[in-house]
Amino acid sequence: MVATVENTDVKQKDADRALIVAVTSRSVFESGADDDGDEEVYKVGTAFPLLQALQRVNERLLEENPAESLLFDVVLITTDRQQQQQSSRIISSTRHYGLEVGRFCFSSEEDFTESLLTNNVQLFLSTDAMEASQASQKGVVSAQLDQHAASCPSEQLRVLFCGDAVVRLSSSPAPASQQAPQSFSAQLGEMRQRFGLFDSPVSVVLVTSRGGRESCGTALRTLRSHGVSVDEAYCLAGAPRGPMLSLIRPHFLLSVGFSDLKE
Amino acid sequence: MSLDAVQVMSGQVKELKVPPPSNGDSRGSWEEKEEFDRDHLGLSTKPKPPKPENAVTVAVSSRVLFRTEREQKVFEQEGVEEYLRDQIAHEDEPFAPGPAFPFVKALETVNGRLRELYPQSEELFDIVLVTYNHAHVGIRLINTINHHNLFIERFCMTGGSSPIGYLKAWHTNLYLSADAEKVREALAEGIAAATMFMPGKQTEVSESQLRVAFDGDAVLFSDESERIFKAHGLDKFFEHERANEDTLLDHGPLKGFLEALGKLQKKFYAKGHRLDCPIRTYLVTARSAASSGIRALKTLRAWGLEIDEALFLAGAPKGPMLEKIRPHIYFDDQMFHVEGAAEVGTIAAHVPYGIAQKHNPKQKAGVGK
Numbered sequence: 001m002v003a004t005v006e007n008t009d010v011k012q013k014d015a016d017r018a019l020i021v022a023v024t025s026r027s028v029f030e031s032g033a034d035d036d037g038d039e040e041v042y043k044v045g046t047a048f049p050l051l052q053a054l055q056r057v058n059e060r061l062l063e064e065n066p067a068e069s070l071l072f073d074v075v076l077i078t079t080d081r082q083q084q085q086q087s088s089r090i091i092s093s094t095r096h097y098g099l100e101v102g103r104f105c106f107s108s109e110e111d112f113t114e115s116l117l118t119n120n121v122q123l124f125l126s127t128d129a130m131e132a133s134q135a136s137q138k139g140v141v142s143a144q145l146d147q148h149a150a151s152c153p154s155e156q157l158r159v160l161f162c163g164d165a166v167v168r169l170s171s172s173p174a175p176a177s178q179q180a181p182q183s184f185s186a187q188l189g190e191m192r193q194r195f196g197l198f199d200s201p202v203s204v205v206l207v208t209s210r211g212g213r214e215s216c217g218t219a220l221r222t223l224r225s226h227g228v229s230v231d232e233a234y235c236l237a238g239a240p241r242g243p244m245l246s247l248i249r250p251h252f253l254l255s256v257g258f259s260d261l262k263e
Numbered sequence: 264m265s266l267d268a269v270q271v272m273s274g275q276v277k278e279l280k281v282p283p284p285s286n287g288d289s290r291g292s293w294e295e296k297e298e299f300d301r302d303h304l305g306l307s308t309k310p311k312p313p314k315p316e317n318a319v320t321v322a323v324s325s326r327v328l329f330r331t332e333r334e335q336k337v338f339e340q341e342g343v344e345e346y347l348r349d350q351i352a353h354e355d356e357p358f359a360p361g362p363a364f365p366f367v368k369a370l371e372t373v374n375g376r377l378r379e380l381y382p383q384s385e386e387l388f389d390i391v392l393v394t395y396n397h398a399h400v401g402i403r404l405i406n407t408i409n410h411h412n413l414f415i416e417r418f419c420m421t422g423g424s425s426p427i428g429y430l431k432a433w434h435t436n437l438y439l440s441a442d443a444e445k446v447r448e449a450l451a452e453g454i455a456a457a458t459m460f461m462p463g464k465q466t467e468v469s470e471s472q473l474r475v476a477f478d479g480d481a482v483l484f485s486d487e488s489e490r491i492f493k494a495h496g497l498d499k500f501f502e503h504e505r506a507n508e509d510t511l512l513d514h515g516p517l518k519g520f521l522e523a524l525g526k527l528q529k530k531f532y533a534k535g536h537r538l539d540c541p542i543r544t545y546l547v548t549a550r551s552a553a554s555s556g557i558r559a560l561k562t563l564r565a566w567g568l569e570i571d572e573a574l575f576l577a578g579a580p581k582g583p584m585l586e587k588i589r590p591h592i593y594f595d596d597q598m599f600h601v602e603g604a605a606e607v608g609t610i611a612a613h614v615p616y617g618i619a620q621k622h623n624p625k626q627k628a629g630v631g632k
Contacts (some may be wrong), residue, residue, distance in 0.1 A: 197343050197397055198423055206398060212312070212416030217405040220398060233398035234429075237312045237416035243432040 002107040002115050005091070010100055018073035019187045021054065022105070022121040023047050024131065025078045025090050027145055035098070036038070042093040046127050051199070052154035055100045056078050060201045064194055070187065075119055077105040079112040113138045118175035122184045125252055141184050143252040150203055152249050156201055159188065160250035162229075163208035163219030181254070182226050197231075203259045205248055206233045209241055265368065280354035310378060312416045313385035314436045319523040321370060322430055325394040325404055326441035327459040328367060329358035336621065347399050354403045357410035362459040362610050363439050364411075366591040371414050372438045376541050380534050386527065392418035392424045392435055395445075435560055437520045439612060447615050457594055457612030466589055471542050473588040475524060477517055477570075478614075479548035479559050481596035485513035486617025488555075493618055504555040516616050517594050524571040525568050543571045545588055551577035571632040585609040596620075 007010065025031075028051060029042035054072045060067045078084045084106045091136065094101050107115040113135050116124055124135040124142040127149075132142040192202050206223065208215045208236060216235040223230055234244055312318075325331060338346035370388040377387050390413070392404065398420045408415050419429045427448050430438055438449045438456040447457035468474070480489045492500040524542055531540045546563075550556040552575035563570055574584050581600055585593055586607040593604050593611040597619045604611035 185606065197347070203422065212309070213405050213408060213418070216404055216418075220401050220405075230398040230401070232422040232424075233401050233418070233420045234414065235418045239312075239315050239417060244429070247428045247432060 002105060002111050002118075003087070004115070004119070005087070005104045007091070007094065007101050007103060007107070009095055010102055013071050013073040013102055014069040015073070017069035018071050019123070019184070019191065020075060020119065021120050021123045021125065022077045022116055022119070023051065023124075024128070025076055025083050025086075026080075026104045027078060027125065027127045028099075029093055031083065031086070040089065040092055041096045042089065044097070047125065048097075048148055048150070049152050049154040050125070050145065050149055050157075050178070051099055051101075053152070053157040053251060056155055057157050057201045059102060061191070061194055061238040068194075070194075073102045074100060075103045075105055075121060076101045077112060077115060077124075078107060078126070079109060079126065081108045084108050084234070086168045105153055113140070116140045122180070122187070138230040139180055141181050141254065143254055145252055148246070149251050152251050156203055158203050158205060158248070158250045160205045160207060160245075160248065160253045161185075161219070161223060161228075162253055162255045163206050163216060163235075164210055164255075185223065186227040189223075189226065192229060192231075200231070203231045204228055205250060206230045207241070207244065207248070208235050208237075210238055211235070212237045298592070309416075310414075311366065313387050313389055315389065315432075317385035318387050318389035318434075318482050320389045320433050320435045320437075321528065322391045322392060322393040322426075322433060322435045322438045323363045323367060323369070324440040324442070324445075325358075325392060325396060325400075327361050327363040327439050328392065329361045329364070329404075329407055330461065331358060331361070332461075334382065347397065350400045350403055355406060356403075357407040358403070360411065362461050363592075365465075365468050366439075366473075367415075368414065368470075369468070369591045372471060373473050373527070373541050374414070377530065380536075381530060384530075386530065388527075389417065390415050391435070393421075393429060393433075393438070394419070395421045395423055395426055397422045423531075427452055427454075436523050443613070443615055446613075450516050450614070450616055455517050457517075457614045459592075459612045460605065462605035462608055462610055464608045465610065466586065468591050472543055474543045474545065474588060475521075476545040476547050476588055476590035476593040477521060477583065478593075478595040478597075478600065479546055479550060480515070481617035482515050482517045482594050482614050483521060483546070483618060484515045484518075484559065484562060486515070486596070486619065487513060490618045501554055504550075505560050508558050510558075511565050512558060514566075516614055518566070518568075521568055521570070522566075528569070544569075545590060546570045546573040547576065547581055547584055547588070547593065548574070549576050549578050549581075551575050582607040582609075585611075 009232065026045065027047035028045050030045040033041060054074060058071045061071055076090065078090070087104070087106050091104060105115045105119060116135055117138060117140065121140055124132065124140050125145050126132050127145045128146045133143040135142040192200065192204055195201065206219055208219055213235055216233060220230055220233065234248065236244060298551045303616055334346065334350060337349050367390055369388060373388045377384065392415055401420055419426055421429065425448065426445065430449060431452065431454070435454050438446065439459050440446050440456070441459060443458045446456040446458045477483050480486060488500060488504060491503045521544060524544055528540055528542050548556065549558060550559055556575040560573065575586060580603060582603045585604050586609065590609060593609055594614050595601050595611060596614045596616050598613055601611040
């Protein structure tokens with residue numbers, strides 16, 4: 001049974017306008033082998049800088065406009081029974097670090113994807129590839145966080161779009177599997193527009209790995225048509241991705257539009 | 264037409280140019296074909312870009328490849344938001360060629376010849392556009408590249424952050440920029456780099472042969488001798504050079520690039536194209552042939568580097584010589600010479616390296632090195 005708990009420490013966001021992002025508890029906190037240990041508070045995990053970056057974006061948005069409703073609404077979700085049973089420890093750890101988590105969702109491996117849908121989650125992030133894949137199959141835009149996310153900056157949210165799988169422009173309405181990514185992109189794009197070119201707390205990066213400049217041009221135009229202005233673009237035309245990604249340091253990668261995320 | 268037939272024909276008849284297949288089939292691997300399908304091209308063949316570690320990578324910034332003075336002014340006078348709005352409004356207007364344009368076109372010509380002789384080789388020039396522009400300008404840059412028919416498939420638009428890390432990741436052999444700060448940063452990281460300026464007039468350059476000219480001291484060689492000259496004068500300089508004739512000069516920031524050019528030249532020689540090699544290199548130095556020049560030549564020989572023409576001016580102005588040579592690019596560490604080159608319509612690039620940077624760049628003609 002899924003228990004959803006509001007975090008009373010944090011002011012609740014406008015559910016209709018906020019960009020709801022769910023992150024797994026195992027990504028945010030480092031749960032040791034001995035989960036019923038004496039310590040009350042978990043150590044920080046891979047997704048910690050990411051949460052701080054999301055928080056930073058919210059702070060800056062509210063600085064620009066104290067009545068801003070387009071904010072990140074973070075849901076901390078458990079995706080297995082073991083974590084599900086650690087609810088008090090998860091809540092106290094969240095409070096300890098002052099994390100801006102709006103809600104907790106205590107679900108298990110069987111029902112977490114349902115929780116994502118019930119909570120209208122627009123972006124699901126997990127360090128577990130299987131979980132990301134499962135959620136994606138249910139139509140939720142998902143990305144796997146890799147261990148490098150732990151060393152990403154916490155002052156700027158860096159979102160990477162992989163251009164080789166960007167949705168093609170078409171005159172017919174987007175099929176269902178493409179609507180979720182497009183609406184997420186549109187909201188992210190709108191959020192980005194709240195800030196100027198320099199000193200923005202969010203940066204949108206595009207990488208086309210295999211294609212040449214035509215692929216990149218198409219990707220830029222497509223993203224623009226979805227309301228996303230790209231800050232940085234790297235066209236690799238087959239050059240190795242690894243060195244580039246370690247320079248770009250994205251928090252997570254999105255292949256917008258297509259269901260397979262194995263890039 | 265099969266690939267084998269293409270190879271045989273190119274090797275035997277120099278003038279025969281095999282037209283690209285018109286049915287849209289690519290000449291490369293399946294992976295490449297996938298890319299074309301994805302690109303929805305189905306047009307003429309586009310060769311696959313080489314792996315960065317195999318290629319001679321030349322990174323150029325948008326401000327030297329194209330002319331962006333008008334837009335720069337908008338940026339400086341009206342701010343960044345207006346600059347972007349202006350760029351996007353003119354997105355379908357291609358930029359005009361900039362100072363690095365003839366050089367880049369010449370690199371592509373060499374690539375064409377290399378591909379004819381060595382269809383499978385990745386030892387080619389790879390031109391990468393590196394700019395710290397925001398990607399908003401990306402579409403206009405891509406449109407411009409298309410308009411001028413340039414073969415540039417790789418780029419970095421860093422949106423304001425330093426491109427230096429990316430230069431290293433691309434194994435950059437030469438970086439050309441309009442920004443002296445960025446060039447200095449690159450040099451400090453061991454990457455050959457130079458600042459380019461738009462000359463008032465441009466002399467015509469060859470369309471079939473790439474010509475690259477280098478100054479000697481503080482460009483190909485270290486600035487050690489220049490230091491002696493500046494500290495103690497011409498006589499001491501000559502004395503020092505004579506005494507150290509058999510000691511190799513230390514290497515300068517552009518040595519590696521000359522080396523890369525030499526490797527490609529040897530590929531042409533190997534196929535019998537020594538006399539009509541599409542790459543030609545020049546040393547244009549104020550050293551004199553009879554004395555101080557000997558040390559320079561011995562050093563080059565010891566490094567295993569051939570230079571096609573060594574011009575020892577013994578202090579005479581470089582302009583007339585450059586006008587004769589008509590290089591696509593001339594590298595010098597002294598702004599005085601760079602400006603002198605511009606006066607005769609030669610595109611010169613300033614290498615901000617060594618002792619000359621600390622002194623007044625405007626020196627008396629004939630005395631400067």
